Amino acid sequence: MSRERLDWLRHEVERHNRAYYVLDAPEIPDADYDALARELRDLEAAHPEWVEPGSVSARVGAPADPAFGPVRHAEAMLSLDNVFDDEEFDAWSERTCRTLGLASEELLVSVEPKIDGLALSITYRGGELVQAATRGDGEVGEDVTANVRTIAGVPSRIGATGHLEIRGEVYLARSDFGALNERQRQHGERLFANPRNAAAGSLRQKDPAVTAQRPLSFLAYHAVVITGDPVAASQGELVERLAAWGFSTAAETRVVRGVVRVRERTRWLEAHRYDLGYDVDGAVIKVDDLAARERLGSTSRAPRWAIARKFAPEERITTLRAIEVSIGRTGRATPYAVLDPVVVAGSTVSLATLHNEDQVIAKDVRPGERVVVRKAGDVIPEIVRSVVTPGVERPHSWTFPRTCPECGGPLRRLGDESDTYCVNPACPAQLLQQVVHFASRSALDIEGLGEQRVAQLIGAGLVTDVADLFRLRVDDLVGLEGFGEVSARALVEAIAGSRGQPLSRVLVGLGIRHVGPVAARALATWFAHYEDLAGASLEELEAVEGVGPVIALSVYTYVREPDTVARMAALAAAGLTVTEEPVATGGALTGRAVVVTGSVPGYSREGAEGAIIDRGGTSPGSVSRKTFCVVVGDAPGAAKVSRARELGVPLVPAGEFAHLLETGAWRTTLE
Ligand code: IVH
Numbered sequence: 097m098s099r100e101r102l103d104w105l106r107h108e109v110e111r112h113n114r115a116y117y118v119l120d121a122p123e124i125p126d127a128d129y130d131a132l133a134r135e136l137r138d139l140e141a142a143h144p145e146w147v148e149p150g151s152v153s154a155r156v157g158a159p160a161d162p163a164f165g166p167v168r169h170a171e172a173m174l175s176l177d178n179v180f181d182d183e184e185f186d187a188w189s190e191r192t193c194r195t196l197g198l199a200s201e202e203l204l205v206s207v208e209p210k211i212d213g214l215a216l217s218i219t220y221r222g223g224e225l226v227q228a229a230t231r232g233d234g235e236v237g238e239d240v241t242a243n244v245r246t247i248a249g250v251p252s253r254i255g256a257t258g259h260l261e262i263r264g265e266v267y268l269a270r271s272d273f274g275a276l277n278e279r280q281r282q283h284g285e286r287l288f289a290n291p292r293n294a295a296a297g298s299l300r301q302k303d304p305a306v307t308a309q310r311p312l313s314f315l316a317y318h319a320v321v322i323t324g325d326p327v328a329a330s331q332g333e334l335v336e337r338l339a340a341w342g343f344s345t346a347a348e349t350r351v352v353r354g355v356v357r358v359r360e361r362t363r364w365l366e367a368h369r370y371d372l373g374y375d376v377d378g379a380v381i382k383v384d385d386l387a388a389r390e391r392l393g394s395t396s397r398a399p400r401w402a403i404a405r406k407f408a409p410e411e412r413i414t415t416l417r418a419i420e421v422s423i424g425r426t427g428r429a430t431p432y433a434v435l436d437p438v439v440v441a442g443s444t445v446s447l448a449t450l451h452n453e454d455q456v457i458a459k460d461v462r463p464g465e466r467v468v469v470r471k472a473g474d475v476i477p478e479i480v481r482s483v484v485t486p487g488v489e490r491p492h493s494w495t496f497p498r499t500c501p502e503c504g505g506p507l508r509r510l511g512d513e514s515d516t517y518c519v520n521p522a523c524p525a526q527l528l529q530q531v532v533h534f535a536s537r538s539a540l541d542i543e544g545l546g547e548q549r550v551a552q553l554i555g556a557g558l559v560t561d562v563a564d565l566f567r568l569r570v571d572d573l574v575g576l577e578g579f580g581e582v583s584a585r586a587l588v589e590a591i592a593g594s595r596g597q598p599l600s601r602v603l604v605g606l607g608i609r610h611v612g613p614v615a616a617r618a619l620a621t622w623f624a625h626y627e628d629l630a631g632a633s634l635e636e637l638e639a640v641e642g643v644g645p646v647i648a649l650s651v652y653t654y655v656r657e658p659d660t661v662a663r664m665a666a667l668a669a670a671g672l673t674v675t676e677e678p679v680a681t682g683g684a685l686t687g688r689a690v691v692v693t694g695s696v697p698g699y700s701r702e703g704a705e706g707a708i709i710d711r712g713g714t715s716p717g718s719v720s721r722k723t724f725c726v727v728v729g730d731a732p733g734a735a736k737v738s739r740a741r742e743l744g745v746p747l748v749p750a751g752e753f754a755h756l757l758e759t760g761a762w763r764t765t766l767e
Contacts, residue, residue, distance in 0.1 A: 098139060102146055105136040110152045117158035120296040122289070123483055125468055126212075126377060127409030130178060154396050156234035163302065164238035167229035170261055170322045173217055174234060175397055176210075176380065176404040182359060185381075188403045189355050195400075196388055201354040204384040206331040207361040208349045210404050211315055212375035213267030214296050216240075218250060221259050225252045230300070243299055246308035249315075251342035258324015262343065264316035268295045269373050272311035289480070291375050313374070316343035330384045348372065351384050366407045367738035370472065378406040413483055414438035416467045419450065419494045423502050425529035425607055427517040431456055431496065433467070433479050440471040443731055448477040452514040453496045464491040500525070521659070524554055527561075530607060534562045538613050538703035539605030540594040544587050552576055562605070563666035565591050598677045599626060604706070606660075610650045613706025618642035619651065620677040626664065630655040683712030684760035691719050693736040694729030696750040707757055719745055727753055728766055 112129050116122045122129070133153070140147050156175040160166055179185045186200075193200050217237065219227040228244035229237035244250055247266070254262075268276065273291040276298075280287055288294035298310035316338040319327050328334035332351040339345045348368070352361050362379045369376050382402040383389055389401040415436045421429045431450040438445055448469055450456050461467050461482050468480040484490060496516060500507055505520030518526065528550055535545040542565075553559040558572055568591060573584035600620035604613055611619070622640045623629040629637075629651070637648035654660055690713050692704045699707065704727070705715040719726055719739040726740040729750040740747055747766040748756060756762050 098143070099146065102136070102139050102143070105132060105139065106152050109133055109136055113152065113158045118161060120293045120300065122293070123485075124413055125409060125411035127406075127411065128413050130180075130406065134178075156397055157231045158233060160230070160232035160236050160238045161300065164230075164240060164300070166232075166236045167227060167239045168236050169217055169229065169234075170219075170259075171320045172234050173215060173231040173237065173263065174394055174399055176402055177398045178378070178404045178406050180406050185358070185362075185403065185405055186355060189358070192383065192392065192400070195392055196383075201356070203355070204351060204353045205358060206335070206349055206351045206382050206384050207358060207365065208317060208380045208382070209346050209365055209369075209372060209376040210378040210380045210406075211265040211267050211346070212290075212292050212377045213265040213315075214292065214299065216244065216264060216266045216299075216314065217320075218244060218262045218264075219259070220254055220256060220262065223254050223256050225250070225254075238300065240299055242304040243301060243307040246304055247312045247314055249313050249344050254341040256324070256327065256341065259322040260324060260327070261320040261322065262316050262338070263318040263320065264314055264343070266295050266299050266312055266314050267291060267374050268298070268311065269313055270375065271373070272313075276310065314344065315346055317345065317349075317380075326386075329386055331382050331386070332384055334386070362405050364738065367734040369407060369734075371735055376407070377409075378404045380404050408442045410441050410472045411468050411470045411480065412438045412440045413466050414445075414469055416461055416463055416465055416479070416482075418463050419456065419461075421497060421501055421507075423500060423518050423523060423525035423529070425526055425533055426609070427519065427523060427526045429496075429500065429507050429516045429518055433461070435467075435469065438469060440469055440477060443471070445469055445471060445477040448479050450479060453509070453516055454514040456494060456496070460493065462491045462493050522560075527559075528554055531559060531562055531565070533607050534605040535565070535594075536605075536703060537699055538706040539601055540597050541601065542594045543590040544583075545590070549587070552578075561663065561666060563663065563670040563672070566595065566667075566670035566672060595671055596673055596675050599624070599629075599674050600677055602626070602672070602674050603629075606654075606663075608651060608654045610647045612702045613709060615643060615647050617677070617706075617709060624676050626674055630664075683710065684758060685711040685713030685724070685756075688713045688724035688760070689716050689720075689722055690714075690756070691716060691723050691726045691736060691740075692729065693726060694732035694750070696727060696729040696753050699753070704753070707753075711757055711760075719743065721745075725756070725762065727756070 109132055112122065112124060112132070136153050140151065140153055156173070179188055189200055189203060193203050215231040217229050218225060225245070227239065228241045229239055231237050245252065268291040270291060273294055276294055277287050288297060295312060298307055298312055301307045319334055319338065321327060327337050335345045335349055348365060350361055352358055358381055365376070365379045380402060383392065389399070392401040394400060416433055417436060418434045419431050420434055421431050423429055431452065433448045433450055435446050435448060459479060459481055461479055466483040468483060469477055470480045471477040496507070498507055499505065500518035500520060500523055502525035503518065503520050503523040505518055505523055507516050508519050509516050528547070531550045531554070532547050534540055535542040535550070550559070556576060558568060559565060568588055570581070570584045570588050573579045573587060574581060598620060600613065600616040603611055603616040603619060618640055619629060623632065634648055634652050637643060637651055638645055685708055690708045692715060696704050708715045719736050721743055723740070723745045725746040725748045726736060727748050727750060728737060737747065746762070748762045749764060749766055752762040752764060
């Protein structure tokens with residue numbers, strides 16, 4: 097069994113190597129590839145009798161493409177061994193210290209970002225760039241000299257004598273990648289899966305003029321002296337020298353002593369991985385002293401003096417179980433993927449949005465297939481593409497349903513929008529979301545009226561419009577499942593208590609497009625009464641501070657819709673009395689900037705922001721020295737948290753949010 101597994105693994109690793117290195121079109125995410133390679137290595141370690149010379153596990157990269165001339169590297173271009181957690185890293189550092197006769201707190205290493213690009217070796221003789229080559233199989237690479245000469249960040253002359261090879265990474269900055277793919281799209285050319293593939297595809301062009309148009313960057317991190325004087329005695333010195341010669345080097349590189357510092361620095365890099373402007377998939381930790389490196393040596397695959405500490409992968413493979421459609425409060429039908437749960441970037445993902453019909457068509461993902469799921473930083477999980485195995489028949493493609501899964505009414509695409517809508521105004525799903533939104537914390541703030549209860553009220557025929565809420569009587573509720581006399585009375589009282597909410601909350605509750613708590617407050621302080629707002633001209637609306645033309649037009653149109661007029665009349669008839677906007681002075685957070693990261697239980701993002709603004713505060717999107725505190729919810733943004741730590745801004749747990757709103761202070765902070 098394991099022999100068969102071994103053969104299969106060799107075959108798979110070989111196949112994926114080719115897809116990655118030769119075709120620049122990987123089929124599976126790096127993390128899944130790493131898992132296969134690691135299983136192969138472990139199996140070979142457990143069965144040394146099965147190890148064959150030349151096994152894929154002992155090799156690096158893939159053979160060079162004959163379209164580019166072969167270049168034999170003066171010194172092999174090795175890969176790096178990977179570690180995936182602190183324990184594995186500790187094992188590496190113990191081994192290293194043992195060989196060098198050092199205690200673990202004495203080891204001096206450089207910690208650098210592991211740039212997700214492709215390795216390049218540039219040969220200089222007498223200071224002149226004479227050749228540049230890709231890694232190829234580690235021994236022989238591809239001659240890409242003409243292409244590399246077009247890269248702005250590669251100096252054609254450096255102040256060095258002798259014969260040396262400068263090694264580093266060719267990559268595309270994230271922003272350049274976005275722009276490049278946009279251009280590809282406009283020209284009807286194939287889109288690149290990620291910045292690494294785009295960089296590889298751009299560097300390995302037959303025509304250097306094409307490479308010249310691609311915004312490639314190069315970061316140098318290593319030098320091999322073939323003849324001539326040594327360039328440095330340590331990695332720290334080497335990086336300085338490279339920079340002095342005109343190469344870009346990773347500004348985040350730090351030389352630190354001891355495993356504790358290494359861990360700290362690695363964690364810092366992981367927390368800042370989205371701030372670097374280019375993709376990084378780990379940290380590279382290298383013994384700083386170049387003489388010590390000699391003593392450690394290398395295996396056939398990788399140096400013993402360096403190790404790659406991989407970060408939590410952003411992409412994983414899982415099975416797409418089904419594509420379903422959810423109906424929002426405007427009737428918008430959003431397709432989403434139901435997935436076999438998988439851990440991506442540190443959290444479990446089982447649902448991912450597919451945005452709209454065009455996206456599903458563009459991605460051509462089909463239920464039953466394996467798909468690549470991506471989650472980078474704060475962003476919501478996304479399906480990148482299907483994993484298609486050549487020769488294996490694919491399941492049927494998915495088609496957007498023609499009828500609403502909730503009410504059976506027709507689904508339509510309006511005009512040239514990509515969104516599809518349920519156009520049945522009586523659709524219970526739309527009504528459900530409208531009422532839930534109306535009652536939510538940032539709107540009328542009706543305690544105890546969540547999605548389940550609203551569904552129950554609609555199901556019982558008690559609510560067919562938001563105005564019906566104000567007509568509910570205790571007797572109507574008592575018979576319903578889960579309602580006793582006490583809970584029924586509590587709900588009716590909570591609804592009654594919301595009758596006198598200020599105008600801004602009512603505006604939020606109506607769900608006018610583009611009008612969140614901030615715009616609602618601006619409008620409500622300006623107009624004071626709904627009637628004034630409804631009667632305002634477009635110019636008058638635009639004149640409101642904090643209201644731009646988009647919001648103004650949205651409000652102007654909304655208040656004139658017959659449905660709106662009817663709804664406002666119904667609300668008034670049901671006893672909703674909108675009160676004047678209280679002036680926000682003396683709130684617990686007056687003049688204070690509170691940043692919220694991650695989700696705070698019981699609040700939507702907008703709701704939390706609105707609550708801060710209601711208390712006189714502001715809620716900016718980034719942390720600065722002026723930030724009063726950062727509220728840390730579930731799945732917080734690592735960058736915000738570490739920035740706060742750096743600046744000494746207090747980190748307040750989400751459980752303290754209510755207390756913070758009330759008092760402007762907190763009782764505990766996070767370490
Ligand atoms: S040092 C002999 N430093 O990662 C030492 N490599 O997975 C060679 N990489 O082949 C590598 N950032 O292409 C080094 N700061 C860095 C790196 C780095 C990215 C790449 C490099 C290497 C691969 C191994």
